[in-house]
Amino acid sequence: MPVIEVTDLRKSYGGRPVVDGVSFAVEEGEIFGVLGPNGAGKTTTVECVEGLRVPDAGRVRVTGLDPVADHRRVAEVLGAQLQQSELQAKLTVREALELYAAFHPKPADWRPLAERLGLVPMLNTRFGKLSGGQKQRLFIALALVGDPRVVVLDELTTGLDPRARRETWQLIEDIRAGGVTVLLVTHFMEEAQRLCDRIAVIDRGRVAALDTPAGLIRRSAGATVISFTPSAPLDEADLRALPELASAEFKDGRVTLSGTDETVNAVITLLARTRVTAHQLRVTDTTLDDAFLDLTEAST
C-alpha cells in the first residue's frame, strides 16, 4: 500500500481552481518530489496531505487514513515541517524540542535526534538567534520528533547558502536511510535531481509529468546534442542515417546533431571510419531544468 495516495484532488479559492485534479502515490521509503513554478498549487496539495486544508473534491490517504477525518492519527504518522513564523523567537532549541515532543503520544527521544542534526551546541540558543541553516535543522528535528513514517518538507532549502543546502540534502538522505518516507516540495532542479526517486511536476494545478528525474529528462525534446567542426566534409546522407537522430543542422562548416547516447556513439564511429577529426567537439545533455521548462508552460 502506498504511504501517501492523492486521487483527483481539487481545491479552488474564490472560484479559481488552484489544484485541478492532482493524482499521485508515494511508496514507502521514497523521496518523492513535488516540483513546479510559483503558484502551481504545490503547497495547497501538500497541505491537503497534512490535513491543514480540506479538499473540495478527491481523495487523500496517508497510510490509509483520511488526513481530515483522522487528523489525530495522521499526526502520529506524518511529520510536517513548520514554517518559520510558527516558532517564537524567544524559544530555545531545547524548549522547542521538548514542547514538540510533548505534542506526540509516542515521541522519539529528542536527544539523539539533536545530536544527529548537530543541534547539541545550540540547545540553549533562542530560535531568533539561529542561522538559516541551524533553523532548518531544527525544523527537521521538530518534524521527526514524533517518530513519523513520513515527513513533508516544503521549500526546506530556500534561502540557504550552497554549503548549508548540501548539508540539508545529506540530512534528507539520512532521514530516508532511517526508513522514513519523504515528500519534498522544491523549486531547485539540482535538489530534485539529486534527492528524489520520482518527481511530480505540477503546473497550473495539474500533474504535467510524473517520472524519475532521468525519465523526465528523457521525455524532453533533443536529449543529447553533439556539435563539432569536421576536418573534412562529411556525407550528409551518412549523418541523416544516424540512429535515433532527432535533428541535424549544418551551418558555417559546423555540424549540430541532437539525439541520444546511441546517436553520439554512432557519430564517433562514423568519424573514426571516415578518418575525419572533430574540432571543437561539444556534447551537452538536456538537464532537468530544460525538461522542467518543456513541461511547464511559460506564464503569460
Ligand SMILES: Nc1ncnc2c1ncn2[C@@H]1O[C@H](COP(=O)(O)OP(=O)(O)OP(=O)(O)O)[C@@H](O)[C@H]1O
Ligand atoms: N488561502 C488562500 N486563499 C486564496 N488564494 C490562495 C490561498 N492559498 C493559496 N492561494 C493561491 O493559490 C495558488 C497556489 O498556491 P500554492 O501556494 O499552492 O502554490 P505553490 O505552487 O506552492 O507556489 P509557490 O511555489 O509560490 O509557493 C496561488 O496563486 C496562491 O496565491
